[in-house]
Amino acid sequence: MDGKQSSTGWDPREAAAASLMAKGLSVPPELAPENRKILLVGQGARFTDSVLDYALNLADRLGYDLVAVNVGPASPAAGPLAGLKARARRAWFCAQASWAWRPVRKRLKAAGLKAEHQVRFGGLGEVMTVLHREKRRIEFVLNATDSREADMLGGVSLPVFTISTGKGEMNVTAEPNVRQVLGRTLGWGAATVALYAAVFLNSESIMGYFTRGGWYAALPVATVFLFSYIHGTFAHHLWEALGIRAPQQKVRPQARPARRQRPRPRLRLNV
Amino acid sequence: MHEMAGSVPFIDLNTTTILFLFCVGFVGGLVSGFIGSGGAFVLTPGMMSLGVPAAVAVASNMCHKFPKALVGAIKRYKYGQVDLKLGLIMAASAGVGVQVGIKIQEWILQSWGQAGSNLYVSLTFVAVLVLVGGYVFYDAYRIARQGGGEKVSPLARRLAQIHLPPMITLHTANTRISLWFTLPIGFATGMLAATIAVGGFIGVPGMIYVLGAPSLVASATELVIAFVMGLGGTLKWAVNGMVDIRLTLIILAGSLLGVQLGAIGTTYVKEHMIKVVMGTIMLIVAVSRALAVPRYLTDLGLMALGPGTLTVLDKMSFLFMCLALVVGAVIILGAMWRAEVSGSPGIEATEESLG
Numbered sequence: 223m224d225g226k227q228s229s230t231g232w233d234p235r236e237a238a239a240a241s242l243m244a245k246g247l248s249v250p251p252e253l254a255p256e257n258r259k260i261l262l263v264g265q266g267a268r269f270t271d272s273v274l275d276y277a278l279n280l281a282d283r284l285g286y287d288l289v290a291v292n293v294g295p296a297s298p299a300a301g302p303l304a305g306l307k308a309r310a311r312r313a314w315f316c317a318q319a320s321w322a323w324r325p326v327r328k329r330l331k332a333a334g335l336k337a338e339h340q341v342r343f344g345g346l347g348e349v350m351t352v353l354h355r356e357k358r359r360i361e362f363v364l365n366a367t368d369s370r371e372a373d374m375l376g377g378v379s380l381p382v383f384t385i386s387t388g389k390g391e392m393n394v395t396a397e398p399n400v401r402q403v404l405g406r407t408l409g410w411g412a413a414t415v416a417l418y419a420a421v422f423l424n425s426e427s428i429m430g431y432f433t434r435g436g437w438y439a440a441l442p443v444a445t446v447f448l449f450s451y452i453h454g455t456f457a458h459h460l461w462e463a464l465g466i467r468a469p470q471q472k473v474r475p476q477a478r479p480a481r482r483q484r485p486r487p488r489l490r491l492n493v
Numbered sequence: 494m495h496e497m498a499g500s501v502p503f504i505d506l507n508t509t510t511i512l513f514l515f516c517v518g519f520v521g522g523l524v525s526g527f528i529g530s531g532g533a534f535v536l537t538p539g540m541m542s543l544g545v546p547a548a549v550a551v552a553s554n555m556c557h558k559f560p561k562a563l564v565g566a567i568k569r570y571k572y573g574q575v576d577l578k579l580g581l582i583m584a585a586s587a588g589v590g591v592q593v594g595i596k597i598q599e600w601i602l603q604s605w606g607q608a609g610s611n612l613y614v615s616l617t618f619v620a621v622l623v624l625v626g627g628y629v630f631y632d633a634y635r636i637a638r639q640g641g642g643e644k645v646s647p648l649a650r651r652l653a654q655i656h657l658p659p660m661i662t663l664h665t666a667n668t669r670i671s672l673w674f675t676l677p678i679g680f681a682t683g684m685l686a687a688t689i690a691v692g693g694f695i696g697v698p699g700m701i702y703v704l705g706a707p708s709l710v711a712s713a714t715e716l717v718i719a720f721v722m723g724l725g726g727t728l729k730w731a732v733n734g735m736v737d738i739r740l741t742l743i744i745l746a747g748s749l750l751g752v753q754l755g756a757i758g759t760t761y762v763k764e765h766m767i768k769v770v771m772g773t774i775m776l777i778v779a780v781s782r783a784l785a786v787p788r789y790l791t792d793l794g795l796m797a798l799g800p801g802t803l804t805v806l807d808k809m810s811f812l813f814m815c816l817a818l819v820v821g822a823v824i825i826l827g828a829m830w831r832a833e834v835s836g837s838p839g840i841e842a843t844e845e846s847l848g
């Protein structure tokens with residue numbers, strides 16, 4: 223964890239709202255004071271479950287809103303199809319990020335939390351600078367990236383808390399609910415048994431159709447897809463019920479590029 | 494045994510057959526989930542020893558391979574270990590490799606007959622497995638002696654410096670390399686898959702030592718290649734009505750349990766354990782195939798051995814194949830057990846790879 227002094231700054235809208243309230247007048251919605259916010263920043267299109275658990279619990283406990291931002295890589299401008307490739311890559315990243323955020327919406331709704339999900343592209347420093355300008359009342363930043371606090375802020379002054387899922391600083395792994403896991407294991411197990419029973423009790427007729435060849439080739443392929451989904455889900459829950467699960471989300475960290483020392487102008491007074 | 498769908502005979506199932514297929518499926522799945530490939534080399538001869546015709550054995554094996562690879566790949570994708578772009582590029586070039594591999598096989602079959610083809614397959618097996626497996630094992634041993642922590646190979650570092658467009662950036666594999674260096678690896682994977690049915694024995698080491706991908710990413714990405722190639726192969730066999738769905742589903746019952754356990758195992762152990770398991774299996778399989786060579790030399794008239802000796806050698810060859818899988822599984826489970834007992838070395842391994 224790393225902390226820095228926050229600079230909240232003077233906000234004309236807040237000042238106007240405060241002055242209206244002081245005069246006993248109703249405050250129009252556009253001037254209503256915004257709730258405090260936690261800015262959750264992650265690189266890649268999805269946040270890990272443990273990071274989301276931590277961020278949502280914290281927002282709930284503090285009564286803050288959440289602004290979650292998936293930061294995609296800035297596309298290198300090279301090659302004849304660079305623009306097209308960059309657009310396609312961004313669209314793909316956005317689609318992945320929105321898809322990954324879908325289940326979180328349900329959790330937010332259930333918890334009664336207000337949250338905003340955004341996708342940005344570029345360097346972390348630039349993104350942080352823009353977000354700090356656009357978003358008001360960000361109280362602190364939850365850093366779910368591989369970057370260090372000082373590297374990610376890009377000159378913005380905000381407190382940063384790093385959630386590390388696998389590098390030792392703060393492993394946040396939520397223990398699953400035992401009853402839920404057992405229930406799911408039994409449910410998917412029953413579905414698996416039913417599927418196997420259906421096939422093996424009718425194996426004569428099934429084999430007759432499945433070995434006809436031609437377009438009937440779709441039958442065995444579709445069957446194994448169905449089995450891999452049902453039985454695969456059962457296997458996942460079974461190992462979880464037996465307590466065998468990944469100890470942490472082990473994502474290989476990207477090698478950090480060496481920081482370039484930029485020459486900075488310095489004020490010197492010759493007296 | 495009974496006939497269905499024309500002339501292809503399908504075996505009758507009994508408890509022993511079911512148990513054997515389930516267990517081999519489980520162990521094969523465990524190894525696949527961990528190193529990206531494995532299991533197929535035991536299942537096909539294993540099924541044939543149960544009386545399944547060769548074509549049905551290959552088809553049913555392949556039909557279980559792609560859903561297993563899919564489940565493993567999804568699981569490891571969630572752990573951030575799969576480089577999808579690399580996997581798809583490799584799978585595309587592997588598809589070409591498979592076609593060329595089949596053509597070579599057909600040519601050898603026409604020129605030297607079945608025994609010549611078998612000899613070619615076995616010699617390829619032995620040569621590739623001894624060379625590549627030996628190097629993988631040596632590398633794993635070296636890393637273990639140094640206390641863990643993988644480094645990018647000098648060859649991969651040198652290739653990454655060559656700017657030969659189109660360059661591709663592989664985010665998960667954490668490298669930027671010319672497409673022209675990835676294609677031969679995929680091609681060789683496909684060629685080997687067409688020859689010995691286990692392309693991963695060249696694909697995974699290729700991704701590690703030539704492209705510079707970490708073992709975790711290489712073994713996980715191999716599952717994507719296995720899925721694409723397995724699906725293509727299955728469609729080809731299924732169109733001819735060769736898939737025995739009962740055998741496939743029994744193997745799948747075991748392998749889906751195994752593949753998930755293997756995938757979870759990768760998060761428990763240090764990265765070089767993947768190389769240890771892979772090197773060990775490759776070397777034992779090489780011994781197994783070397784034991785099969787005398788039969789083919791005898792068939793070609795280049796060696797004279799009695800039928801009794803050849804039968805013993807055949808049995809030993811099959812036993813060594815099973816041994817390869819069992820040893821691999823024991824190393825994986827042992828490493829997981831040790832990791833569980835002594836805390837979590839996954840964190841340590843990640844920190845080491847940073848340094």
